[in-house]
Amino acid sequence: MKKLTWRLGGALIALSLYLVLPAPDAQAFKLNGFGDVTFDASERTSSEPDSNGFALGALDFYVAEQISDRLDVLAEFVIESPGDGFVVDLERLQATYSLGNNHKVRAGRFHNLLGYWNLAFHHGAQLHTTISRPFFLEFEDESGVVPTHMIGLWWNSRMNTGMGRVNIGIMVGNGSSIKGDLTGSNAGPAELNPGSSGDSDRDKAISAKLNFEPSFMRGAELGIYGNFSRVNITDTALAVGAPGYLTTVEQFIWGVDVVYLAHNIEFMSEVYNWINDTQGATKESGSVAAYGQLGYLIGERTTPYIRYEYLDATADAYFNAVGMTVGGLDRLKTVTTVGVRYDINYRSALKAEYRAIDDQVDGAVNQGAVQWSFAF
Amino acid sequence: MVKQTLVLVLGMWLLGTTAAWADDLVVVVNENAPVQNLTAEEIKNIYLGEKGFWGNTKISPVGYQDGAALQASFLDRVLSVSENVYKTYWIKRIFREGGMPPDKAGSVDDALRMVTQHSGGITFVPASKVAGASGIREVYRMPN
Numbered sequence: 081m082k083k084l085t086w087r088l089g090g091a092l093i094a095l096s097l098y099l100v101l102p103a104p105d106a107q108a109f110k111l112n113g114f115g116d117v118t119f120d121a122s123e124r125t126s127s128e129p130d131s132n133g134f135a136l137g138a139l140d141f142y143v144a145e146q147i148s149d150r151l152d153v154l155a156e157f158v159i160e161s162p163g164d165g166f167v168v169d170l171e172r173l174q175a176t177y178s179l180g181n182n183h184k185v186r187a188g189r190f191h192n193l194l195g196y197w198n199l200a201f202h203h204g205a206q207l208h209t210t211i212s213r214p215f216f217l218e219f220e221d222e223s224g225v226v227p228t229h230m231i232g233l234w235w236n237s238r239m240n241t242g243m244g245r246v247n248i249g250i251m252v253g254n255g256s257s258i259k260g261d262l263t264g265s266n267a268g269p270a271e272l273n274p275g276s277s278g279d280s281d282r283d284k285a286i287s288a289k290l291n292f293e294p295s296f297m298r299g300a301e302l303g304i305y306g307n308f309s310r311v312n313i314t315d316t317a318l319a320v321g322a323p324g325y326l327t328t329v330e331q332f333i334w335g336v337d338v339v340y341l342a343h344n345i346e347f348m349s350e351v352y353n354w355i356n357d358t359q360g361a362t363k364e365s366g367s368v369a370a371y372g373q374l375g376y377l378i379g380e381r382t383t384p385y386i387r388y389e390y391l392d393a394t395a396d397a398y399f400n401a402v403g404m405t406v407g408g409l410d411r412l413k414t415v416t417t418v419g420v421r422y423d424i425n426y427r428s429a430l431k432a433e434y435r436a437i438d439d440q441v442d443g444a445v446n447q448g449a450v451q452w453s454f455a456f
Numbered sequence: 457m458v459k460q461t462l463v464l465v466l467g468m469w470l471l472g473t474t475a476a477w478a479d480d481l482v483v484v485v486n487e488n489a490p491v492q493n494l495t496a497e498e499i500k501n502i503y504l505g506e507k508g509f510w511g512n513t514k515i516s517p518v519g520y521q522d523g524a525a526l527q528a529s530f531l532d533r534v535l536s537v538s539e540n541v542y543k544t545y546w547i548k549r550i551f552r553e554g555g556m557p558p559d560k561a562g563s564v565d566d567a568l569r570m571v572t573q574h575s576g577g578i579t580f581v582p583a584s585k586v587a588g589a590s591g592i593r594e595v596y597r598m599p600n
Contacts, residue, residue, distance in 0.1 A: 112547075146556045149514035154554035176554050181507050200552065216471060426540040427547075456546055 100371075113141040114204025116453035118211060123445045128417045135454070136161060140203040141169075150178045158203050162221070169221070171203060171229070172278070186234040189276060193249045193289045194305050195350040196337040198228050206453040209346060209421050211431050214371040215413070216352070220256075220272040225393070225404050226352060227256045227307065228289060229274040244294035251287040254279040257312045258401045263324070264317025272311075274450020285309035300341025306334035313401045329398045330357040342382070346375040346383070358397045367394040381423045389415040406441060413439040428454040479582035481533060483596035484568070484589075486577040489513065494595045500535050503577060504545070505555055510576060517558035518570045518579035526564070530580050533598055568592060 116137035124130045141235045142156040156172040158167055174188035191198050218224035232253020239246045257280040260270025289305035311329040318325040337350040349372040357364045368390070375385035391413045395405035405411045419433025435447040483499055485491060491509045494502075500506040502517050509515060520527040522539065531542050546557040561567035564581050571577030571593035586594055 103600070112550075142551055144550045144554045144556065152554045156551075174554065178508060181509050200548075202551060204551065207551065287473075426544045 114206050114455050115139050116205040118451040120449045122447045138203050152176050182238045184236045189231045196339050206455045209375050211449050211451045216369040216391045222230045247291040249289045255285040255309045259314040261317045262315040280312045283310040301339040303337045327397050328359040344377040348373050356396050356398045365394040367393045383421040387417040411440050481598040482583045482586050483580045484592040485576050485595050487591050488575040513576045514573040515576040518561050518567045519558040521560050535578050
């Protein structure tokens with residue numbers, strides 16, 4: 081271990097002490113978590129040589145505690161290696177107040193309600209059938225292009241109708257921002273920052289989702305969702321106030337998802353559309369991403385699966401800043417994944433998959449990976 | 457003496473493990489719970505965490521320790537899932553939404569005691585355990 085960086089070391093130590101030291105008249109809560117070890121092998125790309133090796137996935141801890149009849153708290157923090165050491169990230173911290181069976185209000189940091197995957201699966205690889213998330217749904221600190229986290233308030237209601245259940249969710253929170261050396265001598269991709277410690281301006285981001293679960297087809301879900309946000313992009317290579325130092329993108333992301341989870345079938349598909357209106361640009365730019373995944377559980381343990389991922393990104397200020405487009409060129413990328421998952425038991429699984437990547441930037445690349453994931 | 461003890465222990469074990477299967481399964485609630493009867497669908501929603509309140513009363517479901525025959529029988533007959541599927545469901549649910557799974561009792565007597573301690577208490581027991589028990593009310597019966 082080269083270096084240990086504790087972004088939230090104090091909080092972790094305090095939490096550990098709380099868990100270890102018995103407190104009089106207090107009920108200790110249980111720390112649970114997820115982990116995984118993955119062996120990856122990849123062909124040469126335009127920027128990387130042939131490679132293979134073992135990698136530790138994020139070590140993910142979470143605690144859930146019922147504070148009172150109506151109030152519960154969920155905290156999730158991750159120890160992960162961004163490349164040069166380990167960091168501790170607070171991924172979620174949400175307090176939930178239940179207003180009866182059908183209405184909940186939450187405050188804190190949570191996953192953005194866009195799409196199905198981002199709310200259903202978090203950092204624990206054991207939870208999803210495949211080894212990894214769809215590449216365009218990676219988290220912000222892993223080159224993701226979707227605002228996967230939001231800090232603010234989240235209202236959720238559901239209604240049972242004769243046709244099925246309707247869920248409505250609305251989030252209001254800090255808008256994302258991007259800050260980094262975008263045009264200087266050390267220029268590179270910058271991270272989408274969800275604003276855990278505050279907003280970069282006075283405009284708040286809003287996400288909403290309408291979801292329908294038909295009673296005539298148990299296991300099916302259909303959702304439509306959208307996100308309005310003003311993304312401030314700061315190029316630290318330029319002098320404060322210089323042209324290009326601060327660029328604002330009025331962003332609207334919308335999409336639909338279709339899910340079917342029944343009769344041993346796992347099918348999920350999502351589409352994302354970006355409409356980015358960049359300050360000073362002559363017109364809006366549009367980009368689209370989608371994936372479809374199909375798996376089938378054979379017996380009680382084995383699930384073969386296939387997934388297709390697609391991204392057609394327009395080279396605008398937003399996609400340039402996060403590094404998805406480079407050199408002013410649009411980017412088309414597809415990933416086809418074929419794999420199999422074997423559940424050792426309900427807490428542990430082995431997965432193996434092959435990926436065929438076709439990318440305008442990196443070219444055609446074949447990859448293979450094997451993963452052992454677990455929950456504890 | 458040793459042989460007699462073994463026979464006695466074995467007999468009690470067989471009696472205990474088969475009781476859950478041979479008897480009707482009865483769902484009981486705290487006598488002050490604001491419900492008179494429940495449907496199988498309502499019970500399912502309670503044990504899946506989908507329904508958490510009866511009006512203003514917080515529902516406190518009680519199940520049994522992993523591996524208990526009564527727990528497996530209930531999950532199979534009422535929720536139509538295996539114990540592993542049920543445990544996986546709760547891992548995912550807690551991680552996604554927070555909340556808490558049903559409490560786990562070590563025995564039927566423990567479960568009945570826990571139900572009497574909360575006005576929203578609910579559990580399931582063999583029918584033979586209901587007769588004479590105080591502080592509870594039967595709200596659902598599933599014949600064997």
